[in-house]
Amino acid sequence: MNSSIKALLGTAAVALVAVPASAATLDDVRDAGQLRCGVNTGLPGFASQNDQGEWQGLDVDYCKAIAAAIFEGDDSKVEYTPLSAVQRLPALQNSEIDVLARNTTWTMTRDTTLGLNFVGVNYYDGQGFMVREDLNVTSALQLSGATVCVQSGTTTELNLTDYFRANNMEYNPVVIESQSDVNAAYEQGRCDVLTTDASGLYATRLELANPDEHVILPEVISKEPLGPVVRQGDEQWFSIVKWVHFGLLNAEELGVTQDNVEEMMDSDNPSIRRLLGVDGTFGEDIGLENDWMVNVIEAVGNYGEIFERNVGPDTPLNIQRGMNALWTNGGLHYAPPIR
Amino acid sequence: MEEHVSAYVAREQKKPLPPPPTEAGALAVLRKNLFATPLDSIVTILLGLFSVWAAWRIFDWSVLSAVFTGSSREACLAGDGAPVGACWAFVRAKFGLFTYGLYPVDERWRVDLTMLLLVAFTLPFAIPRVPFKGLNLFLLVGAFPLIALVLLTGGQFRIGGGWVAFMFILAAFVSTMLAAGNLNAPPGWLRVATWLAAIAVLVLIVSNILPSGQFRLLVFSFTTLSLVAFLLAVASIAVSAFASVSSSGKHASVLMHVLLPPLYVAALLVLLAGDLGLQPVPTSRWGGLLVTLVVALTGIAASLPLGILLALGRRSHLPAIRLLSVVFIEFWRGVPLITVLFMSAFMIPLLLPSGVSFNQLLRALLGVALFSAAYMAEVVRGGLQAVPKGQYEGAQALGLGYWQMMRLVVMPQAIKLVIPGIVNTFIGLFKDTSLVYIIGLADLLGAVRRGFSDPNWITPTTPASGLVFAGFVFWLFCFGMSRYSIFMERRLETGHKN
Numbered sequence: 043m044n045s046s047i048k049a050l051l052g053t054a055a056v057a058l059v060a061v062p063a064s065a066a067t068l069d070d071v072r073d074a075g076q077l078r079c080g081v082n083t084g085l086p087g088f089a090s091q092n093d094q095g096e097w098q099g100l101d102v103d104y105c106k107a108i109a110a111a112i113f114e115g116d117d118s119k120v121e122y123t124p125l126s127a128v129q130r131l132p133a134l135q136n137s138e139i140d141v142l143a144r145n146t147t148w149t150m151t152r153d154t155t156l157g158l159n160f161v162g163v164n165y166y167d168g169q170g171f172m173v174r175e176d177l178n179v180t181s182a183l184q185l186s187g188a189t190v191c192v193q194s195g196t197t198t199e200l201n202l203t204d205y206f207r208a209n210n211m212e213y214n215p216v217v218i219e220s221q222s223d224v225n226a227a228y229e230q231g232r233c234d235v236l237t238t239d240a241s242g243l244y245a246t247r248l249e250l251a252n253p254d255e256h257v258i259l260p261e262v263i264s265k266e267p268l269g270p271v272v273r274q275g276d277e278q279w280f281s282i283v284k285w286v287h288f289g290l291l292n293a294e295e296l297g298v299t300q301d302n303v304e305e306m307m308d309s310d311n312p313s314i315r316r317l318l319g320v321d322g323t324f325g326e327d328i329g330l331e332n333d334w335m336v337n338v339i340e341a342v343g344n345y346g347e348i349f350e351r352n353v354g355p356d357t358p359l360n361i362q363r364g365m366n367a368l369w370t371n372g373g374l375h376y377a378p379p380i381r
Numbered sequence: 382m383e384e385h386v387s388a389y390v391a392r393e394q395k396k397p398l399p400p401p402p403t404e405a406g407a408l409a410v411l412r413k414n415l416f417a418t419p420l421d422s423i424v425t426i427l428l429g430l431f432s433v434w435a436a437w438r439i440f441d442w443s444v445l446s447a448v449f450t451g452s453s454r455e456a457c458l459a460g461d462g463a464p465v466g467a468c469w470a471f472v473r474a475k476f477g478l479f480t481y482g483l484y485p486v487d488e489r490w491r492v493d494l495t496m497l498l499l500v501a502f503t504l505p506f507a508i509p510r511v512p513f514k515g516l517n518l519f520l521l522v523g524a525f526p527l528i529a530l531v532l533l534t535g536g537q538f539r540i541g542g543g544w545v546a547f548m549f550i551l552a553a554f555v556s557t558m559l560a561a562g563n564l565n566a567p568p569g570w571l572r573v574a575t576w577l578a579a580i581a582v583l584v585l586i587v588s589n590i591l592p593s594g595q596f597r598l599l600v601f602s603f604t605t606l607s608l609v610a611f612l613l614a615v616a617s618i619a620v621s622a623f624a625s626v627s628s629s630g631k632h633a634s635v636l637m638h639v640l641l642p643p644l645y646v647a648a649l650l651v652l653l654a655g656d657l658g659l660q661p662v663p664t665s666r667w668g669g670l671l672v673t674l675v676v677a678l679t680g681i682a683a684s685l686p687l688g689i690l691l692a693l694g695r696r697s698h699l700p701a702i703r704l705l706s707v708v709f710i711e712f713w714r715g716v717p718l719i720t721v722l723f724m725s726a727f728m729i730p731l732l733l734p735s736g737v738s739f740n741q742l743l744r745a746l747l748g749v750a751l752f753s754a755a756y757m758a759e760v761v762r763g764g765l766q767a768v769p770k771g772q773y774e775g776a777q778a779l780g781l782g783y784w785q786m787m788r789l790v791v792m793p794q795a796i797k798l799v800i801p802g803i804v805n806t807f808i809g810l811f812k813d814t815s816l817v818y819i820i821g822l823a824d825l826l827g828a829v830r831r832g833f834s835d836p837n838w839i840t841p842t843t844p845a846s847g848l849v850f851a852g853f854v855f856w857l858f859c860f861g862m863s864r865y866s867i868f869m870e871r872r873l874e875t876g877h878k879n
Contacts, residue, residue, distance in 0.1 A: 082834075124821050
């Protein structure tokens with residue numbers, strides 16, 4: 043499109059907000075005084091609003107952590123943009139948000155061809171199936187000919203196709219845009235099987251009239267590494283988001299929690315001293331203050347605390363750590379060291 | 382000669398006997414309407430039983446076994462055996478969210494005040510007996526949008542000089558037209574005023590194409606050329622004002638008339654850009670009923686005048702105007718609103734230079750307003766066609782011009798005829814506002830649905846309770862509009878009943 047027409051349209055549309063574009067996202071965020079974070083419109087445990095209208099959830103805590111790292115501990119400087127599954131990647135590509143923390147599956151296509159970078163995995167998920175108990179199904183391999191409810195525009199839809207094709211089974215998909223409508227369709231009996239990420243299945247089961255009448259089948263048919271995403275082309279911003287994530291994991295590994303982070307500043311453990319910025323200039327090297335991780339941990343705690351608070355066994359969701367435990371406890375979370 | 386009538390002959394008509402009990406009274410009505418034949422009786426009994434059963438179930442669900450208090454999902458979970466009905470505790474806990482969205486709690490009085498003002502301005506306007514309709518109209522249509530805009534957003538926008546110039550150019554054109562309405566105004570001066578405004582438009586377009594340095598003037602950031610455009614517009618207004626004053630004896634009132642548009646624009650800019658001590662609240666934090674009302678009322682307020690203009694345009698004898706109106710109406714009527722909203726969410730960002738974002742709410746407002754204007758245009762056109770040709774000819778025979786004929790003779794009859802259609806469009810529009818959920822805005826329904834994903838409130842009955850509540854609120858508003866339209870129809874007696 044002709045640049046002058048673009049400029050004209052642009053000026054005509056500088057309706058209420060005009061943000062000058064530049065390569066350095068960190069500077070833009072600092073100028074705007076807030077981090078624009080894309081989150082789910084509503085996924086229990088990952089992004090939802092409490093009675094006071096405050097956002098909460100595992101993904102939301104990542105937004106807060108990044109904001110705390112940038113704004114010296116102020117985790118309130120976040121503008122949350124709720125995005126549907128189809129909206130999320132265009133919103134990031136069009137610079138409507140600075141970081142996307144919306145249970146987005148890391149795939150090769152998304153990482154390489156869309157101009158996006160995944161910074162890591164903040165939740166290891168996998169796709170599962172839920173069926174009514176009275177169908178007497180005990181394995182996903184018995185689902186041939188079933189009607190399956192699935193959300194559109196997700197990897198879930200693609201995995202479903204692959205799984206049934208690979209196992210030579212027939213199925214009728216019922217494809218629906220919003221997850222809550224998918225759940226409703228399942229409850230009304232429009233389909234025999236509900237499929238989504240296992241974390242979502244547990245939340246969905248809570249909503250059903252008789253949770254005991256539904257079983258979650260043992261098969262996990264896909265790898266769903268969910269993680270925050272940033273735009274390609276800004277290495278510094280990529281590093282900041284990536285190392286906030288690694289910092290949270292390292293903090294759990296080193297036993298630094300929201301409560302003891304002040305005392306830990308006096309620790310003799312060199313790993314802790316580097317994490318908390320007592321030694322070295324790791325924060326300044328990525329454009330932040332040296333005590334960046336102190337700010338982050340004071341705001342949201344370490345990864346384990348985030349997990350327990352939002353989705354862990356003490357929450358209604360009651361999800362076990364499982365794959366999401368640290369590598370030292372038999373899980374998959376493993377962060378490179380800060381040194 | 383007097384006629385002899387025997388005493389036994391009745392002199393007056395006998396009073397009729399009361400109808401037999403099988404033909405009158407409640408029993409008879411029941412028998413005739415409900416139990417006339419055996420089949421009727423069976424149907425009546427079956428449906429009666431069903432109604433009682435359904436009413437009881439609804440009453441039981443929404444009152445008897447409903448949960449009214451509680452602070453978390455535990456309250457609404459079924460205990461041992463007994464199923465739980467509606468979870469009103471959820472609606473109660475989230476009531477603030479459903480009404481205001483994420484609007485900061487300390488600032489919610491601003492929303493309350495805005496709604497209060499709206500009611501205060503609308504009610505007297507809607508009741509025919511209350512006097513001062515002219516002042517009321519000005520307050521409702523002129524002052525209220527300004528007040529609401531500033532109260533809700535908090536002002537302090539960063540407005541570019543290009544926009545300042547654009548607004549003043551618009552004002553200059555309107556001023557020129559108003560000045561031209563005065564037949565004694567010297568045409569030479571008016572021509573100068575028009576040319577000045579036209580040159581200002583050109584300069585503004587050039588200033589958007591040529592990159593140039595910006596500097597701040599007051600709170601606005603101007604480029605040199607946009608400042609020139611602004612000054613030209615001001616000059617045009619000054620010339621119009623001079624032209625109308627020089628030709629008329631009543632200086633003060635004529636001057637006020639011509640200067641009203643620029644003064645309004647100036648007030649708008651000052652209020653928008655100025656710091657009135659209100660904390661700015663970005664529209665991304667608006668939600669719930671607030672967004673529903675903002676979108677619906679803007680759509681309603683914009684669609685009626687736009688629709689009337691489009692309807693007139695479609696019936697115009699000027700080919701260009703007719704073609705433009707037809708294209709506009711058929712385009713917007715042919716595209717689903719959901720597509721328009723999707724386009725605004727995905728296409729507009731692609732067309733804009735990167736980093737420039739177009740306010741989400743404004744996109745929705747524009748989409749909804751243009752969309753409903755097209756529907757409104759067809760409704761109004763229906764009314765125009767129902768006005769007999771004699772009315773047009775009569776008005777022309779009286780020597781009325783086009784606008785006078787439309788305003789004084791045709792429109793009052795046409796609008797009166799299509800009140801049901803207009804209100805139909807309004808109600809449809811009000812309910813369509815829920816579609817803004819698509820572009821990430823949480824209207825009432827969106828806010829309710831977002832509440833479902835709060836892990837603190839996930840229960841089997843939460844979604845039903847929330848949706849019933851949202852449905853009830855929508856019904857209240859739509860039913861209110863419908864009753865008012867029936868009242869207006871009766872008052873205007875449009876039905877040709879006699």
